Amino acid sequence: MNLSFADRKYVWHPFTQMQEWSNSNKPVIIRGDGFYLIDEHGKKFLDGIASMWCNVWGHGNNEISKAMIKQIQTIQHSTLFGLANAPSSELSEMLIRLAKGMSYVFYSDNGSTAIEVAMKMALQYWKNRGEKRKTKFISMENGYHGDTMGAMSLGYLPKYFAPYLPLLRRAIKIPSPVCRSGYSDCQDYENLCLEKTEVILANNSSHCCALVMESGAQIAGGVSIFPRNYQNKVGELCRKYDVLLILDEIATGFGRLGNMLEYLEQKSYPDIVCLGKALTGGYSPLAVTLTTNSIFNAFLGKPTEYKQLFHGHTFTGHPIGCAAAIANIQMYKKYELLRNIRQNSVYITHRLREIQHSPIAENIRSKGLLGGIDLSKAKRPILKLGNGIPITSYIAEESLSMGVFLRSLGNTIVIIPPLAIRKRELKFLLDTIVSLVNKIEKFA
Numbered sequence: 001m002n003l004s005f006a007d008r009k010y011v012w013h014p015f016t017q018m019q020e021w022s023n024s025n026k027p028v029i030i031r032g033d034g035f036y037l038i039d040e041h042g043k044k045f046l047d048g049i050a051s052m053w054c055n056v057w058g059h060g061n062n063e064i065s066k067a068m069i070k071q072i073q074t075i076q077h078s079t080l081f082g083l084a085n086a087p088s089s090e091l092s093e094m095l096i097r098l099a100k101g102m103s104y105v106f107y108s109d110n111g112s113t114a115i116e117v118a119m120k121m122a123l124q125y126w127k128n129r130g131e132k133r134k135t136k137f138i139s140m141e142n143g144y145h146g147d148t149m150g151a152m153s154l155g156y157l158p159k160y161f162a163p164y165l166p167l168l169r170r171a172i173k174i175p176s177p178v179c180r181s182g183y184s185d186c187q188d189y190e191n192l193c194l195e196k197t198e199v200i201l202a203n204n205s206s207h208c209c210a211l212v213m214e215s216g217a218q219i220a221g222g223v224s225i226f227p228r229n230y231q232n233k234v235g236e237l238c239r240k241y242d243v244l245l246i247l248d249e250i251a252t253g254f255g256r257l258g259n260m261l262e263y264l265e266q267k268s269y270p271d272i273v274c275l276g277k278a279l280t281g282g283y284s285p286l287a288v289t290l291t292t293n294s295i296f297n298a299f300l301g302k303p304t305e306y307k308q309l310f311h312g313h314t315f316t317g318h319p320i321g322c323a324a325a326i327a328n329i330q331m332y333k334k335y336e337l338l339r340n341i342r343q344n345s346v347y348i349t350h351r352l353r354e355i356q357h358s359p360i361a362e363n364i365r366s367k368g369l370l371g372g373i374d375l376s377k378a379k380r381p382i383l384k385l386g387n388g389i390p391i392t393s394y395i396a397e398e399s400l401s402m403g404v405f406l407r408s409l410g411n412t413i414v415i416i417p418p419l420a421i422r423k424r425e426l427k428f429l430l431d432t433i434v435s436l437v438n439k440i441e442k443f444a
C-alpha cells in the first residue's frame with residue numbers, strides 16, 4: 001500500500017498536539033508481524049508499548065484472528081437487547097470461572113465505558129435499596145480510569161481534563177500508598193495512607209456509594225506499584241463503612257503484573273471489577289464489568305419498578321470481540337503464558353540493575369511485565385533536554401530511530417511489552433531503554 005503524507009492528514013490523534021504532529025513524519029503502520037509493527041516503507045518497529053498496553057500475542061495471523069474470522073462468517077453481530085448470543089454466553093461462563101467471587105458479566109466496548117457501567121451499578125444499587133443519599137464516589141490520587149465523563153470525574157488530572165471540568169462531578173480523594181524516594185520508612189507511609197483513608201471513609205460513608213481504585217498498580221498515573229495487600233486493607237475499610245469497592249483491572253488484569261487476576265492474588269474482595277485491554281489479546285475493543293450476586297440481586301423486580309440497569313450499547317456483547325476473548329483465554333492455558341510472564345519478569349528486574357547507578361534514573365521499579373524509570377536530575381523531573389526538546393518527544397523519536405515504538409508518561413519511561421513477548425524481543429526492548437537512559441544522561 002502506498003500512502004502519501006496527504007492521505008493521513010485528516011486523522012485527529014488522541015492526546016496529541018496536532019500542530020506538532022502535522023509537522024512530523026511518524027510512520028503509518030500497514031501490517032503486523034509477530035511483535036513488530038511494519039510501516040508503509042516496510043520498516044519494522046518493535047511494539048514496545050503493546051499497542052497501548054493491550055497486546056498479548058503480537059500481531060498477525062494466529063488462533064485469535066482465526067476465531068474472529070470464523071465468528072464473522074457465522075454471525076458478525078446480534079444484539080443483547082432482548083436476545084442472547086452464543087459467544088457472550090460462553091465467555092461470561094469462562095470469566096465467572098476465573099473471577100472468583102463474581103457472578104455476572106456486563107459487556108461494553110472499552111475500559112472507560114466499563115468504568116461508567118461500574119459507576120452506574122454502584123449508584124443504582126443503593127438507590128434500588130432505598131438509600132438515596134449515597135451518590136458520591138471516592139477514588140485514589142493519581143488514579144486514571146479513562147476519558148469519558150464518569151471516568152474523568154474519578155481520575156481527574158487537571159493537566160488534561162481542566163477544560164471538561166464543568167461536565168464533571170469530582171470524586172473525593174484518598175492518598176496513593178506509593179512510597180517514592182524521600183520517605184525513609186515505607187511501612188510508616190503505608191500506615192499513614194491507610195489511616196487517612198479510614199478518616200475519609202468515616203466522614204463520607206453516609207453519602208458515598210463506592211470507592212474506586214486500580215488493582216495492583218496505577219499505570220497512567222506514573223507506574224506506581226501498590227504495596228502487597230494494600231487494596232485488601234482498603235477493601236476491609238470499605239466493608240466496615242458500607243461503601244462498595246470497585247477495582248479497575250483494565251490495565252493490570254490478565255497477566256500484566258504476573259497474575260491472571262490481581263485482585264485474587266491480593267486477596268481483595270471487590271463488589272465490582274472492570275477488565276478490558278488484554279481481554280481479547282488486544283484484537284478487538286471489548287471490556288467487561290463483573291459483579292457479585294448481591295449487587296445483581298438489588299436490580300431485580302418488576303419491569304414497572306424501574307430497578308433494571310439502564311445501560312447498553314449497540315455493540316454490547318459483540319460476538320467477534322467475545323470470540324477473540326474466548327480464544328485468547330484458551331491460549332493463556334495452552335501456552336502457559338503466566339509462567340512465561342513470570343520468567344520474563346525476573347529478566348526485566350535483572351536488566352534494570354544496569355541503570356541503577358545512573359544519576360538520572362530514579363525509582364526503578366517493576367512487577368510482572370510492567371516497569372517504570374523516572375528520569376530526574378538534582379531531584380527535579382527531566383521534562384526537557386538541554387536543547388529544549390521535550391523528553392516525551394525525544395523518547396518517541398529516538399526509540400523509533402532505534403526500531404522500537406515507545407511512549408513515555410512525562411519523565412517516566414514505561415516498560416509494558418506485549419505479554420507473550422519472547423526473550424529475544426524483550427532483550428531488544430531493554431537494550432533500547434538502557435541505551436536511551438545513557439543518551440539522555442549526556443543531554444540532560
Ligand SMILES: Cc1ncc(COP(=O)(O)O)c(C=O)c1O
Pocket residue numbers: 110111112113115144145146147214219220248249250251252276277
Ligand atoms: C486503569 C485504566 N482504566 C481505564 C482505562 C480506560 O480504558 P480505555 O482506554 O479502553 O477506555 C485505562 C486506559 O489506559 C486504564 O489504564
